[in-house]
Amino acid sequence: MKILPEISRTLSEYLLIPGLTTEDCTPDNVDLGAPLVRHRVGEESAIRVATPMVSAIMQAVSSPTLAVALAQVGGLSFIHQNQQIEDQAADVLAVKRHKAGFRTSDVTVAPLTPLGEVAQQLAATEQGVAVVTESGKADGEFLGIISLDDFHLERHGASETVSNRMRGRDELVTASASVSLSDANELIWQHHLDVLPVLEDGRVVSLVLKKDYQAHKTYHRATVDNEKRLRVGAGINSRDFKDRIPALVEAGADVLCLDSSDGYSEYQAKTLEFAQEQYGDDVFVGAGNVVDGRAFRYLADAGAAFVKVGIGGGAICTTREQKGIGRGQASALLDVVETRDAYAQETGVYVPLCCDGGLLNDSHMAMALAMGSDFIMLGRYFARLDESPSRKLQIGGQWYKEYWGEGSQRAQNAARYGQRGQMVFEEGVDGYVPYAGSLYDNVERTRAKLTSTMISCGATNLRDFHRDAVLVPVSAESFKQTGAEIQVRRPAIDAAE
Template sequence: MKILDEVSRTLNEFLLVPGLTTADCTPDTVDLGAPLVRHRVGEPAAIRVATPLTSAIMGAVSSPRLAIALAQCGGLSFVHQNQPVAAQAAMVQAVKRHKAGFRFSDINIKPSATLGEVALLLESAERDVAVVTDDGSPHGRFIGLISTDDFHPHRHDLASPVASRMRPAQDLVTAPPTITLSEANTLIWDHRLDVLPVVDAGGLLQSIVLRRDYELHKRFRNESIDADKRFRVGAGVNTHDYRERIPALVEAGADLLCIDSSDGYSVWQADTLAFVRDTYGGRVRIGAGNVVDARAFRYLADAGADFVKVGIGGGSICTTRDQKGIGRGQASALIDVVAGRDAYAAETGVYVPLCCDGGLLTDAHMAVAFALGADFVMLGRYFARFDESPAPLVRVGGQFFKEYWGEGSNRARNVSRYEHGGGSRLTFEEGVDGYVPYAGSLYDNVALTIAKLKATMISCGATGLPGFHRDAVLVPVSQQSFLQNSAEIQLRDRPGDAGR
């Protein structure tokens, strides 16, 4: 038995001490770019992101729609592996079919649907136009468009079919899949379009380009894209069926893989990493984890992991610590693993990025994680709250929530991630099933998070994550200091807060 001479600390137990803010510390000069894969010290990584946020490998979080939105914002999504190989590969392909500026059509309806149904759809989605396809799917045969300008609920019979008021395809400007974003935007402005459908030679809808995305594209100039300007996407794998799953995901176009496990310090992860290296050499990149100390980091780095995830039991829906008694406070885990990473880089000349996974309930926690040395973070609850997550939106007690469940819950039944001695079912749960408050658009929330992270770095005198890692000064928080972290008055309700 060995007892560590430390207190296990969370990210909430630290505050950053401000540094000198110099004239070059402005939001425009702060660079949040980070490497996602191992690289020689002093050389650029083969895969980088402009926004160091990735979505968790969870069925309640990472869908093609969210992956596209996050890539537009400069981050990366990891499609979950708790599904058949073909289904996961299809999700990866759905993301790779889209290029920067080309949006997945998420508001679709059949021509036989009623005007009342489309009105309800547009109201609930807070949109003003829907795409009409023969089967109501994002990639069905394109039939037309219908917007709130095409009918009025008090003037037109809401029982009438959408086909009676829609603008048919033959009267609309469309574009082929070969069109560039620049050409698409020219069509939009020349023809005064709100929506430009991209339709293939067979009449099937491939994507849409929205006029309102023009400013979004200008604001987020650093989309995560590959050499062909397709959005980058990651995918989770496990240590059971990796010989079948990994080739399928590589064929589908996955840019980055990650072994999805609650505890990554195992020979099974080393075997999976060896399979990738032996089969693909350096052509396929794969991360591993999760770990909480430098020993485990070194084991996975030596085995060839391209990045290592840090964190056990710190997730908002994780009960591993309660159920198994293992884990470590996220701050303590990062401090130990960061020291191991830096020692490994000094010894080998190879830098292996770290992903902070868990214990991140606020934007301030993210800032502390970056200050402690994390290169990027992986978020579940954060992304589950948004429109783009696949979880259902529900109303509970007059407020809107998104459903959210852990991969260790019986709802997910992710046996490949939480193996309790064999069999095809979970012996006990290591996660819960519940709700998180609905927060609206991913685009708006990620922009807000980026603004907060940049503001924190400016206050600390940093213009990039490497300098932030090196120069940040942190202090442990006492109980009394913790109590003063929030306002001590009764806050006034703000307009728009009701029902949210």
Template sequence: MAYIYNDVSRTFSEYLLIPNLTTEKCTPDNIDLSTPMVKFKKDENCSLKLNIPIVSAIMQSVSNDTLAIALARCGGLSFIYGSQSIEKQADMVKKVKKYKSGFVVSDSNLTIDSTLKDVIDLKSKTGHSTIAITDDGTSSGKLLGLVTTRDYRISRDPLDKKVKDFMTPFSKLVVGKLGISLSEANDIIWGHKLNCLPIVDDEQRLHYLVFRKDYDDHKQNPYELLDSNKRLRVGAGINTRDYKERVPALVEAGVDALCIDSSDGFSVWQKYTLDYIKSNYDIKVGAGNVVDREGFLYLAEAGADFVKIGIGGGSICITREQKGIGRGQATAVIEVAKARMNILKKPVYIFLYALTAVLFTIIILFWHWQWVLIS
């Protein structure tokens, strides 16, 4: 059944902020941009909080692993687009999770019988210049040495040269013992002027690599959004069709949050998807998009940890053209904001964000797409 609203549907461009008095306390060091991302109970800490109130749209032209890394390093969160195969999306999530970590599980490994050509090919594939040499070529084998770009010269060394003939052997490596803290590992790195510190157990089996650049990167990006294992956080978009196959793969890849991506989220299919995820996984999941009170309440009561608002207000939104639906973004947010105040009579949080593809994938503005965080 169709409804005709008599009120005007307004966009954000119709509004301006009225400035208040700027006092001596209005300085950058007194500003806290951290924002709760998901619902949480009163008097409890939010389990997923952004360091800057920016997330990216779940769009193929926007949210890939490159943007996810860049945004997380600044303190925001990106949702890897779901309009691709499950394997490719999971691989993008893995790339983000592996980009930075205190203790990194090596994914560039060879044996002593490998050749310089194998080293070059592996470096080209992974982008990593540090290669662990183990007895079985795995990340958990007995560490026999390391190969870095300082161990060979492509212009002079033959491609069939064996790794065992130019690697830095274990006897010449400085290593850390399994169980040391990240702070202790960094002290060893700085004390011995290392770029990489292998972490091994009593049987010389490799467990982790700790990199000097990770320490430097963190100092240059103090607002990085990290998980409990010092890895960058990343989200992923899912749909209401193959979620039973896609969600397990994304969870295994290490995704931190999911969001059901649909032009019109006021749907029983989103409820079914939420039911499945909540019953089988301990992970935060959002839903949307909606533009009114009823749509918001439906998804909130279905268990969504956050609800995404906005249909039809952006210049690049084709939903209004294809489906003939939509609403002014400001009006949608105002109506939903009023509705969320009454949910279980608990305080809630609203988070607005926008992304423009015109200025490439890293230009994000607070305008056309919005996220409502419920509590």
């Protein structure tokens, strides 16, 4: 038995001391970009994110819809692994089909398809245009397109067929699969098009829509691969990894991550070794979670692409009270960061750290990044948003989103916690979180706060923030001083309004 000579501290127990804000410290100059996977010191990481935020490997959080939205704003999602391999691979593939500026058709119809059916499919998928193929299948020979501008059900009738209202291939401007986005947009504006079909061997591989032009300008931070497809991650486990990893790689997953509350195990090392033997440096697998330098070094030596830090600090995690293991998130980070930096100096390899847990608000995110995290993983934060897959419901006049942990009975993820296929006890809860609106709005607000914090600390990039940040522990009295209760004025009760 050994007792560490320290107090286990959380991110709430520190404040940042302002640094010199120079004339260079402006919002436009601040770069929140971070490496996602291991790389040689002095070289660029093969995968970077412009927004250092990734979504948790959870059923209530990481759906394809959220993955697309988060990648568009510069982050990355990890599709959860508590599902059949083929279903997870399909989710990954759905995200990879979203090429920045290029999109696959969600609706494909045949010439004899009734217009009423076309209208229903377009409404269900919230799309405005359908591809027409000879077979009515996505891989069929391209014949033309039909959009909501080409017909009106009251005028043309629901039973009339697509062939009578479609725009045929011969009258369309098309492009080859090698076309760049800039050239595609040039064709759209030059020929006054609303849609440009992109073809390969007589089949549609993607569409470029005029309405997406502004979106492309808006999402200039998007996390994309070399083919301009959105990047996406996927969770794996240390049991069926020999089957799951190949399927996810085939589907196009850019990075994988072992999903476990405690990653300091030979099981994770064996999984990492399998990926290395099968794919070498072409497949990246993150590992964790850990709370000290010993565990970090073990996983880094085994080939982890990045290491997640945090046990028991999540909003819906009850590991500490159920099993008595864990560590305050700040203490864990400070320990692992020190080892990470020493490891980089010794080996010449930099292994990024992901702070996973203990992040209750935006200031905690700033603290985690200041302490040395390269990026942060969030569950509750994203579960609150429109793009998460959970239900939105009203309770007592307030809107909420459902949220449950992977260690809860609802998740039925017993194997993740070593319970041999049957949930004997829970390490997570099932509940609700206050609804918070759009991911796009929330992430932009968080980015603004992180940028402002870095400016106050005199840093314009995360590496400088790691190096120069000055932190101070906060006493109980300091908490009292900043927590004085006031009555917030509301217009409805303000006599002057």
